Amino acid sequence: AQKVTQAQTEISVVEKEDVTLDCVYETRDTTYYLFWYKQPPSGELVFLIRRNSFDEQNEISGRYSWNFQKSTSSFNFTITASQVVDSAVYFCALSEAGVTGGGNKLTFGTGTQLKVEL
């Protein structure tokens, strides 16, 4: 069975600090996808990134960066120079790949509440 662990329940930082959100996953499949979603107070889940299990290249998008390490089954997310608008709950998720990409459900971590203060 697949499992996603986000050990950090809540993190508070001061604006402009860098912050890393941890994600550790478990799966028996060799082919899978990892995701990060942002859930601001308004409630919708915003897709941030998808990474497949064969691509261990780190990715950077603006102030966001992701570090995927299969050796430690981790997919950590770093926000550089955090801003108040980054305050949200961040979810890491995993799905095992199917032939068509449909039907395999997402397994979510418990989420990390990030609070960025002035």
Added chain:
Amino acid sequence: GAVVSQHPSWVICKSGTSVKIECRSLDFQATTMFWYRQFPKQSLMLMATSNEGSKATYEQGVEKDKFLINHASLTLSTLTVTSAHPEDSSFYICSAREWWTDFFGSGTRLTVV
């Protein structure tokens, strides 16, 4: 990115009545959609997987007769909470899958009084 629209954003209904929530993929076709329930300060709990043209697959413990799901087209899935009771009050959120990525609606806050 892909856009998923969910309506209504919030609804208040009387106990015993039914409520329908719609989930639409606006710029892509989704063979598979998902329905989740989220309690305050908790993660998302998958209720059911909705496949276009076939019956939904419900997660263990979810009452299929209470939470009716219909996926009549490649862009629309609906969740009907039948004979709602106060314990059904929650945040319901749908997602639609485009290839291997799930895009989420904005959620529906249901309050049953």
